[in-house]
Amino acid sequence: xERKTTIKDVAQLAQVSKSTVSRYLNDGYVSSExxxxxxxxVKELDFKGNFFAKRLKTKHCQLIGLVLPRMDSVSVGKLLxxxxxxxxxxxxxAIILVSQLNGEKELxxxxxxxxxxxxxxxxNSVGLTAAHARxxxxxxTPLVFTGQKRPGLICLKNDDEAAGRMMGAYLKECGHRRxxxxxxxxxxxxxxxxxxxxxxxxxxxxxxxxxxxFVETGFDFLGAYNKGAEICALNPTVIVGATDNIALGVxxxxxxxNIKVPDEVSVAGFGGYEVGAVVYPALxxxxxxxxxxxxxxxxxxxxMIHDQNSLTGDTLPxxxxxxxxxxxxxxxxxxxxxxxxxTLT
Amino acid sequence: xERKTTIKDVAQLAQVSKSTVSRYLNDGYVSSExxxxxxxxVKELDFKGNFFAKRLKTKHCQLIGLVLPRMDSVSVGKLLxxxxxxxxxxxxxAIILVSQLNGEKELxxxxxxxxxxxxxxxxNSVGLTAAHARxxxxxxTPLVFTGQKRPGLICLKNDDEAAGRMMGAYLKECGHRRxxxxxxxxxxxxxxxxxxxxxxxxxxxxxxxxxxxFVETGFDFLGAYNKGAEICALNPTVIVGATDNIALGVxxxxxxxNIKVPDEVSVAGFGGYEVGAVVYPALxxxxxxxxxxxxxxxxxxxxMIHDQNSLTGDTLPxxxxxxxxxxxxxxxxxxxxxxxxxTLT
DNA sequence: CTGTTAGCGCATTCAG
DNA sequence: CTGAATGCGCTAACAG
Numbered sequence: 001x002e003r004k005t006t007i008k009d010v011a012q013l014a015q016v017s018k019s020t021v022s023r024y025l026n027d028g029y030v031s032s033e034x035x036x037x038x039x040x041x042v043k044e045l046d047f048k049g050n051f052f053a054k055r056l057k058t059k060h061c062q063l064i065g066l067v068l069p070r071m072d073s074v075s076v077g078k079l080l081x082x083x084x085x086x087x088x089x090x091x092x093x094a095i096i097l098v099s100q101l102n103g104e105k106e107l108x109x110x111x112x113x114x115x116x117x118x119x120x121x122x123x124n125s126v127g128l129t130a131a132h133a134r135x136x137x138x139x140x141t142p143l144v145f146t147g148q149k150r151p152g153l154i155c156l157k158n159d160d161e162a163a164g165r166m167m168g169a170y171l172k173e174c175g176h177r178r179x180x181x182x183x184x185x186x187x188x189x190x191x192x193x194x195x196x197x198x199x200x201x202x203x204x205x206x207x208x209x210x211x212x213x214f215v216e217t218g219f220d221f222l223g224a225y226n227k228g229a230e231i232c233a234l235n236p237t238v239i240v241g242a243t244d245n246i247a248l249g250v251x252x253x254x255x256x257x258n259i260k261v262p263d264e265v266s267v268a269g270f271g272g273y274e275v276g277a278v279v280y281p282a283l284x285x286x287x288x289x290x291x292x293x294x295x296x297x298x299x300x301x302x303x304m305i306h307d308q309n310s311l312t313g314d315t316l317p318x319x320x321x322x323x324x325x326x327x328x329x330x331x332x333x334x335x336x337x338x339x340x341x342x343t344l345t
Numbered sequence: 346x347e348r349k350t351t352i353k354d355v356a357q358l359a360q361v362s363k364s365t366v367s368r369y370l371n372d373g374y375v376s377s378e379x380x381x382x383x384x385x386x387v388k389e390l391d392f393k394g395n396f397f398a399k400r401l402k403t404k405h406c407q408l409i410g411l412v413l414p415r416m417d418s419v420s421v422g423k424l425l426x427x428x429x430x431x432x433x434x435x436x437x438x439a440i441i442l443v444s445q446l447n448g449e450k451e452l453x454x455x456x457x458x459x460x461x462x463x464x465x466x467x468x469n470s471v472g473l474t475a476a477h478a479r480x481x482x483x484x485x486t487p488l489v490f491t492g493q494k495r496p497g498l499i500c501l502k503n504d505d506e507a508a509g510r511m512m513g514a515y516l517k518e519c520g521h522r523r524x525x526x527x528x529x530x531x532x533x534x535x536x537x538x539x540x541x542x543x544x545x546x547x548x549x550x551x552x553x554x555x556x557x558x559f560v561e562t563g564f565d566f567l568g569a570y571n572k573g574a575e576i577c578a579l580n581p582t583v584i585v586g587a588t589d590n591i592a593l594g595v596x597x598x599x600x601x602x603n604i605k606v607p608d609e610v611s612v613a614g615f616g617g618y619e620v621g622a623v624v625y626p627a628l629x630x631x632x633x634x635x636x637x638x639x640x641x642x643x644x645x646x647x648x649m650i651h652d653q654n655s656l657t658g659d660t661l662p663x664x665x666x667x668x669x670x671x672x673x674x675x676x677x678x679x680x681x682x683x684x685x686x687x688t689l690t
Numbered sequence: 691c692t693g694t695t696a697g698c699g700c701a702t703t704c705a706g
Numbered sequence: 707c708t709g710a711a712t713g714c715g716c717t718a719a720c721a722g
Contacts, residue, residue: 004460004462004715006714006715006716007715007716007717008715008716016692016693017692017693017694018693018694018715018716018717019692019693019694019695019716019717019718020691020692020693022716022717022718023691023692023717025716025717026717029691029692030691030692031691031692034691034692048460049460049715049716050401050462050714050715050716051460051461051462052397052398052400052401052406052462052714052715052716053397053401053698053714053715053716053717054715054716054717055397055698055716056395056397056398056401056698056699056700056714056715056716056717057697057698057715057716057717057718058698058716058717058718059698061397063440070422070426071422071423071425071426071429072419072422072423072425072426073422074417076422077415077416077417077418077421077422078417080416080417080443081415081416081417081443084416084443088443093440093441093442093461094440094441095408095438095439095440095441096439096441097438098425098426098429098433115393115394115396116396116438117349117395117396117397221619221620221622221623225623248620248623249623251623251625252622252623252624252625255625274566275566275593275620277566277597278566278570278593278594278596278597278624279597279623279624279625280596280597280600280624280625349699351698351699351700352699352700352701353699353700361708361709362708362709362710363699363700363701363709363710364700364701364702364708364709364710364711365707365708365709366700367700367701367702368701368702368707368708370700370701371701374707374708375707375708376707376708379707379708394699394700395698395699395700397698397699397700398698398699398700398701398714399699399700399701400700400714401698401699401700401701401713401714401715401716402699402700402701402702402713402714403700403701403714404714
């Protein structure tokens with residue numbers, strides 16, 4: 001390993017003291033004459049500065065920690081793009097820890113990141129518990145949670161309940177009465193509870209005889225696919241997946257059973273994944289803007305790091321994506337032609 | 346910010362010197378009596394050790410750098426899961442830099458990571474250039490590239506050409522003669538060049554009258570969808586997308602044009618994304634194991650970091666996924682029933 | 691504006 | 707086996 005060039009080498013070459021170089025690098029409080037010499041020396045030696053030595057002094061390392069439940073997920077990917085979009089230009093870098101959908105590990109990861117002295121942490125949580133609130137008290141590192149919400153913690157999440165209501169209201173308007181909500185465990189408050197609750201509220205309100213049955217499927221295609229028979233046995237006019245992936249798994253089951261969508265049964269999901277636009281029939285869904293969420297979370301964290309008062313009560317937009325997979329029962333039956341392919345944004 | 350407990354605090358509490366504590370933490374070359382006292386003190390003070398101070402000394406920070414073209418991609422996600430699976434248990438953490446499909450930025454990111462003193466770097470490249478080879482010479486940090494290959498660099502990539510050949514041979518066997526290869530620019534050697542070349546070689550070999558036309562689409566659904574008309578004008582019996590996403594975009598176009606797949610035209614892709622199994626018809630594809638690639642890359646890097654001789658010439662498996670979207674022209678026509686949903690692994 | 695002097699927290703000689 | 711001493715590379719007072 002060749003010796004790295006240090007601030008000392010630069011000082012020697014520029015004929016100044018180490019501190020002057022340091023000042024040049026930071027405050028910039030240096031005579032223009034010496035500044036020039038230093039600048040030249042820095043370039044000539046290709047000096048880069050030692051991250052670790054710097055951190056040891058300043059307690060400010062331009063490093064943030066990211067705790068994510070998994071990496072192979074569309075929403076996490078978008079979130080990361082958003083976070084990166086605001087941190088990268090500011091010279092921050094991220095350490096990423098994966099908690100594998102495990103709450104215990106999530107807590108350990110937060111702790112570990114704090115101990116390393118990152119400037120702040122963003123946690124894309126799978127479920128906020130009392131332990132999270134406790135940890136929050138114990139550590140001083142700025143902390144922002146996304147995806148879930150809990151009083152006392154700085155959180156940024158989609159309004160899942162509103163999304164549920166939006167979907168419920170739409171399907172009610174379309175004349176549906178018997179719905180099956182294919183979802184996940186209520187341990188996941190946002191996806192498992194709020195979306196469902198919002199949906200049920202809006203769908204059954206002022207909709208006499210309306211029923212919503214619940215079937216738990218898990219998060220992936222296969223889990224949903226495997227519950228296809230159970231769902232169909234409930235004889236719904238519409239099946240709502242708590243996520244687009246769930247809806248896609250159901251769609252596959254219906255295809256195999258030769259049950260026509262939306263003619264015989266309607267299907268809808270949540271998430272607004274792009275792939276929902278290419279399948280046939282294209283999936284009606286509620287889109288969230290995970291990239292925006294990432295950007296906002298990053299800004300929030302940045303404000304906290306710099307001790308600025310941050311506008312925490314911020315709201316995230318949701319979009320309704322009306323596509324092909326839902327039939328309007330109030331209109332005379334007319335088989336739809338596939339619509340033009342549409343994407344988000 | 347509360348003061349962090351340091352090795353000094355531990356030493357005081359345990360009534361020993363700082364160096365003894367340090368030794369206990371590392372070599373462990375300490376009398377069992379004092380070790381006991383230190384152990385107790387460490388626990389009592391919840392001592393964690395300062396990452397940065399440690400790094401400043403040891404030049405070994407348990408940190409690796411990851412340079413990725415983007416985050417919102419299935420293959421990158423899988424790759425990360427694989428990398429994480431081997432580094433996490435070893436106590437390594439990762440700094441992730443996103444190069445946004447930009448070769449220039451990719452180089453800068455590598456350099457930046459090296460300057461920070463990470464122990465090693467994995468680069469999921471979008472295209473290896475002479476500049477990469479040059480950089481490789483200039484820096485001492487162990488470097489592993491994935492996704493692309495170039496002599497003189499340690500690389501780990503799928504055998505894209507073999508995948509292309511596998512697909513070409515299969516479609517030839519199925520009696521196809523007129524193919525359109527919907528792909529990307531040859532700047533991307535792996536996807537743009539090798540897959541195509543392998544395909545053309547195998548498809549046209551010993552297949553009199555066979556033709557392959559090329560249409561450039563870009564990487565996403567929409568780009569492929571938009572080239573649908575151009576592709577169809579070539580009157581192919583089979584359309585091969587250089588990636589599953591391209592194939593999916595084409596599939597959507599065909600649906601909208603009411604062209605039946607595979608009865609009127611066959612479609613196939615590369616990648617083996619799970620979503621290919623849920624669309625209808627399920628997409629015939631060649632699957633790569635990105636997670637395994639990540640694990641192997643990580644092991645390779647680990648070996649390099651520890652100066653072990655690493656088996657670089659390792660090969661990655663590819664799997665043929667025969668699903669519904671390709672028609673065997675050599676068999677009597679019989680409309681297929683949808684097959685049971687199948688996933689990878 | 692600038693050089694000198696101290697450490698940040700830790701690992702590592704080097705004498706005991 | 708152990709403690710004292712040294713310095714990693716850098717910033718932050720401190721006097722000029």
